[in-house]
Ligand code: BES
């Protein structure tokens with residue numbers, strides 16, 4: 001790639017300014033109050049794709065938020081890369097825990113990012129990482145070095161389950177035909193240890209409701225004599241793990257693949273410091289399923305976590321009350337072969353079966369999706385690895401991630417193509433949390449590495 005470094009050097013301030021402008025728009029897909037901002041973000045992406053040299057850029061309407069699509073087909077005989085990303089972001093709350101407002105991006109240095117990092121909601125997940133692809137495209141088209149065909153597909157509902165994208169993909173198989181799907185929406189081990197994400201976990205997300213008496217009661221007059229839904233709910237939730245932190249739902253582990261001793265030994269070679277891990281989170285000790293390491297617990301093993309729980313009196317001071325209802329949101333991270341709809345059903349049946357007759361239970365499934373494993377004996381993996389070697393000076397380490405991008409398994413089903421996950425974020429970038437940020441080093445390294453993937457993937461496909 002000719003002049004890549006100098007191009008980035010020359011344009012890096014503009015690259016940063018453009019990302020800052022994008023980050024100012026609060027494109028929170030979960031909250032309808034931000035509808036216009038989400039739509040406006042789609043327009044901004046459309047213009048950016050046009051400027052980057054895409055032809056046929058369109059805002060594709062769906063039942064929900066639109067998909068921004070753009071392509072550049074230089075020769076139908078050459079391979080086609082489909083780039084996927086998302087322009088929506090997570091809600092920013094709790095706002096009071098941000099050191100600077102989430103939609104007023106600022107650049108600050110940190111211990112891990114001595115060259116500076118952009119602080120804003122969506123900086124890393126996924127506006128910053130998605131925009132690297134737009135700028136890499138700009139470089140390749142404006143210097144006449146685009147080696148293959150490209151299609152961009154940027155959605156606005158990833159953080160709420162990608163329902164409209166599934167709708168869109170099922171209706172546009174031909175238009176979206178490709179040789180490989182390229183995504184930057186994951187992380188890497190450290191700025192000097194690049195890695196390629198080779199696995200994503202699946203997800204089943206449910207909401208539960210426990211109802212006891214038909215109204216809130218005086219906790220003195222009725223306490224002890226009727227079921228307290230909050231007591232019952234917490235007791236039921238506590239029973240979902242045993243003393244070894246195994247999940248107790250019958251059948252839950254039936255399809256979980258067991259890695260061989262060799263595979264686990266291979267995994268354990270990835271650089272990881274438990275001390276640094278604990279220090280970064282301010283915890284004395286880690287916690288999890290007996291018999292597995294921290295890295296295994298958050299990648300190859302399924303989990304069950306309460307994400308939110310509420311009910312009863314939560315105002316100031318004390319109110320003596322037995323609430324009529326209690327609620328919780330629960331996520332289960334799944335591993336390949338566990339089908340999310342089956343697991344949702346297992347959860348529902350089990351949860352209903354362990355409830356005492358004194359309450360009624362309602363389980364409402366939210367969204368879900370299957371996990372994914374990227375094969376590493378492919379041209380795409382080799383091309384990505386070669387690209388990292390070129391720009392980082394060392395090869396990439398394959399690593400399974402604990403996060404989920406449920407649409408990836410649907411891509412494989414509907415488009416019959418594999419995905420390569422070239423993530424440039426760090427776990428410490430605080431995605432979904434207050435003070436989310438993305439390193440300037442990571443942003444620019446991403447822009448530099450992506451064109452090499454195009455180059456090597458095209459060369460190796462011959
Ligand atoms: N980009 C993340 C997923 C991710 C982050 C995977 C880091 C691997 C490493 C994505 O935006 C996300 O947040 N996904 C959700 C699932 C979705 C259905 C809401 C998740 O993992 O919680």
Ligand code: MN
Pocket residue numbers: 086125126158185
């Ligand atoms: Mn994301």
Ligand code: MN
Pocket residue numbers: 090125159431432
């Ligand atoms: Mn996310």
